[in-house]
Amino acid sequence: MGGLMMKKSVFTAVSAIAFAAASVAYAGPSAEVLHWWTSGGEAKSVAVLQKEFADNGGTWTDMPVAGGGGDAAMTALRARVLAGNAPTAVQLKGPAIQEWYEEGVLADISAVAEAEGWEGVLPASIAGHMKCDGKWCAAPVNVHRVDWIWANADVLAANGIAMPTTWDEFNAAADKLAAAGITPLAHGGQAWQDATVFEAVALGILGPEGFHKAFVELDMDTLKSDKMVAVFDQMRKMRGYVDANFSGRDWNLATAMVMNGEAAFQIMGDWAKGEFLAAGKVPGKDFLCASVPGDGFLYNVDSFAMFKVDGDDKQAGQGLLAKLIVGQNFQKVFNLNKGSIPARTDVAMDEFDSCAHLSAKDMSESSANGSLLPSYAHGMALRGAQSGAITDVVTAHFNSDMSSADAVKMLADAVANSL
């Protein structure tokens, strides 16, 4: 009896395998896509890619991991790769692309890049981030600018405030707003948001050259300089401009505070514009955008890397995704929703708004005068260990009464220990 049952179950198993083998025959491009685009504007943007993928015969399996800045998504990625089950395509950017490449887990997408002529349509600075040992290992989606101030137009007008062009003006405006009972700065107390405000302040106070020395070269003299003390002094002021409930708040909820007039300003990359637009707000009318006081441009290029996976369907999915991502139409429609500008240089900008035009103009000017800089807070400038060491200090200072001098000392030590 036992023998019979065993025979039967072996037979069932064998036929199941035969069935499975038949069904693994090529069924078309497929991709499981890990990303952290879950806010209103972000979800609308990623839906553009999902639709194009489906329209071209692809089957998309969504793997969204909520959490602005992508820290949680990167933790999820590590767990999947360690388990030997990497997602097909992953939102990944900056030096983290190289770090994963060095682990031997990224697929080479050079064949698509060459067939599609990426070299001819991407600026060299962006292309450089997408190559590993000379081969293409990621596909760029956009250029986000980080050093923006967003404001509620009515709140500024009602309080007789113009968009600030110096940090002193910003502080004067913030003091006036606070006296009128309005939260000057909408902020969410999460480490990456603290780092976002910090790098915008640092760019303004250190200047583009000082920023490069501090956060690209990790130059100790700059990290320990009096100007860096001044950066932390301004951060202490910023801490005084946020509301009592800032701790842990998501960035898009901070954007909503500006939208509904509860707060006047937010310092955030232009994914915040994606939120304003998704809520039907109009730039120049409902909300204002300006670069933070000072020169320079902090760029944050989103991109996707393909992980080494088995199976013709998934590999075809990777090729199709890479092709679509850098495609002209996708780069236009996606970025209209996302708040960023296209990575490709040949996309017509006439449907883009005034903030996007300012971004494109400032990007080309800063590229020409050497002040186009990678965002440290958004993983474009440094490897994880170094950027993490800096952010830990920024957050520790923001959430305590640490003096600026102590913060600078801690910063220099943390960076030295991370090297």
Ligand code: GAL
């Ligand atoms: C950035 C990313 C943006 C946006 C933002 C908030 O790091 O580059 O695309 O998603 O995080 O989640």
